[in-house]
Amino acid sequence: MPSTGKESRKTIRVVLAEDQGMVLGALAALLEIEGDISVIAKAHNGNEALDAVLAHKPDVFITDIEMPHMSGLDVAAELKRRRTGTRVVIVTTFARTGYLRRALEAGASGYLLKDMRAEELADAVRRVHQGLRVIHPELATEAWGEMDPLTDRERQVLRLAGEGLASGDIASQLGLSDGTVRNYLSEAISKLGANNRVEAARIARTKGWL
Amino acid sequence: MPSTGKESRKTIRVVLAEDQGMVLGALAALLEIEGDISVIAKAHNGNEALDAVLAHKPDVFITDIEMPHMSGLDVAAELKRRRTGTRVVIVTTFARTGYLRRALEAGASGYLLKDMRAEELADAVRRVHQGLRVIHPELATEAWGEMDPLTDRERQVLRLAGEGLASGDIASQLGLSDGTVRNYLSEAISKLGANNRVEAARIARTKGWL
């Protein structure tokens, strides 16, 4: 064992959050195999995760992004605000630069994709625990490729439009006028270089701007 | 081959397929914990999976559905055609009745969702190995709830419409006339009880009819 410092002797205490029960359990099993890592709590959603981290003060918090009630990014942001010492590692399916950017803004120390080799996870945890930053290589390069050009309103409207709601419905749901909704949509469509609301929504989604 | 009584003593040989490397490794770790289950091969996509199963003739083949090149359902169908003795367990994120129906048609013995408890996986594998069928409870009930009401054309058209293509584009891509495309779309919309093409596409997707 390389002794970078004092604490590399002790086991690394981890809290794990992931909404798919099966994946949660499997990841826990994977980490428990490593002698120096111990999963002290598991959470199925953002709220549970936040509680667990505050209660256990783990060394590292590993979380998915898309979860019920509170996203992993939200939890990370909240932890940053509260200045807990816990380091955060995001593990997600999505290679969206928007997510990565938000993760870093929320103070995450790691951003990994689920399609990387399983063996690398434990290693990433150790590195992060030592204060290093671990970003999935493919993302690291193009990370700051492009900024989200959408305003809040445009985002909201686009999200609903992508679900198939008509302009009128969107308008009443947001307390706006029908015409205004169409204006925002039009703006969003042109900003994203799309031909219509559906394509615009699709583009925004794949970029992680939702 | 010995009677069912004896071989329940031996370890169950499993091949595992899943495109997300991390989940693949984690599930393998989870299964290896069990003394009576042994993961003899792992595959990252449908092709590899098929090869691995044919080469190793495992007792049970566990696979995700959505994978590159060949879906888990395709692999299952191929295995059925070839009459290998291997039993198939589908493990997926999607609670789509269409998927379940296709899985059963392809001769799968199990259909589980990733959001169930991790501990249940090993158990399901044992049951399936004994010749039982294991269907995720929530799906088992409504499984045959409703059949896909869409015709092939409607499906094609709806798929493209859902991507954001305009009627004209869809028409030229399928070699149809603009009006015909709109007729199909209109039919699909009314069959699905939607209000427009986007909603229709969304509904069809969640039902697994695509």
Next chain:
DNA sequence: AAGCGTGGGTGACAATTGTCATTCTCGCTG
């Protein structure tokens, strides 16, 4: 041969969507 179902097509019309220019408020900021 008459009848029928299916896949594809027309044409017409109403509703929804996309685009623009313009207006009205606020809340800032110089």
Next chain:
DNA sequence: CAGCGAGAATGACAATTGTCACCCACGCTT
């Protein structure tokens, strides 16, 4: 105070979308 910019709304117009009633050509039945 004047002026600017963001957020929201109007109105008008063109394009696209959704609906419907029919038409046509084939391929099968009877």
